[in-house]
C-alpha cells in the first residue's frame with residue numbers, strides 16, 4: 001500500500017488529508033495519506049527515515065518548507081527559484097523536492113480569470129513572505145513585465161526584489177491605494193483578512209474595472225477584500241483554489257494518477273471550513 005503524509009508544526013488544521021483522501025476514494029486506490037506532527041529539530045531525522053517508515057513522499061507545510069528544500073538531494077526549478085519545497089518524493093533512494101504552490105496559484109488564476117494577463121498590465125503584489133516569493137516567480141514565468149511590490153516592512157520587499165529583480169519595483173506600503181492604477185491584477189499574500197486578523201485596508205478606486213483581485217487567504221473564503229472587489233464588479237480569485245491545485249502534482253507522484261480538482265472536492269473542503 002502506498003503511503004504519503006503532510007508534515008508541519010503544528011499540523012492539526014491541515015486540510016491535505018481530506019483532499020488526498022477524497023482522491024484516494026474516488027480512484028479506488030489502496031493508499032493512505034496521514035498527518036504527521038514534526039518538530040523543527042526532528043525534521044532531518046523524519047525525512048531521513050521516510051523510506052524506512054513506508055512513505056513514498058510527503059507534503060511540507062509551515063514552518064518546514066525552507067528546511068525541507070535544503071535537506072533534499074534533488075530539487076526542481078520551481079523549488080530552487082523559491083528556495084522552499086512543499087512536495088517531496090523518493091526515487092532511487094534519493095529525496096526529490098518541488099514547490100507546487102506556484103503551480104497551484106497560477107492554475108487557479110488561469111481557471112478563475114482566463115485572460116487575466118491579456119493586456120500585459122502591471123501586477124500589484126501585497127506582502128513579502130514565502131507565499132509572495134512563490135507567486136512572484138509564477139508571475140514572472142507567466143510573462144508579467146512589471147510587478148509593484150508593497151509590504152509593511154519595506155526592507156523585506158527589497159530583499160525579495162534583490163532575489164528576483166525581474167521587473168519588480170518596491171513601493172511604500174502607504175502608497176498601495178494609489179499604486180493600483182493601471183494594474184490588471186492585485187494579489188494579497190499578507191495574512192490580513194484571515195480569521196482573527198484585521199481586514200486588509202485597500203481602496204480599489206484606482207483599479208481598472210476589468211482587473212482581477214486575488215487573495216491567498218481562504219479562511220474566510222470570501223475575505224473583506226474579495227467581497228469589496230466583487231461588489232465593485234471586479235473578477236475575484238479566492239485562496240482555496242491554490243490549496244486544492246497545489247495538491248495535484250504530489251498525488252500524481254505518489255499514487256500514479258493525475259487527479260482533478262472538481263466542484264465536489266471543493267464543496268467538501270468548503271463545508272469543512274464551516275462556510
Ligand code: ATR
Pocket residue numbers: 126127128129130131132151152153154156189190191192
Ligand atoms: P508567508 O510565508 O505565509 O507568506 P509571512 O512570512 O509571515 O507568511 O508573511 C506574512 C505577510 O503578511 C508579510 O508580508 C507581513 O508583512 P511584514 O513583512 O511587514 O511582517 C504581512 N502582514 C502581516 N500582518 C500585517 C499587518 N498588520 N499589516 C501589514 N502587513 C502585514
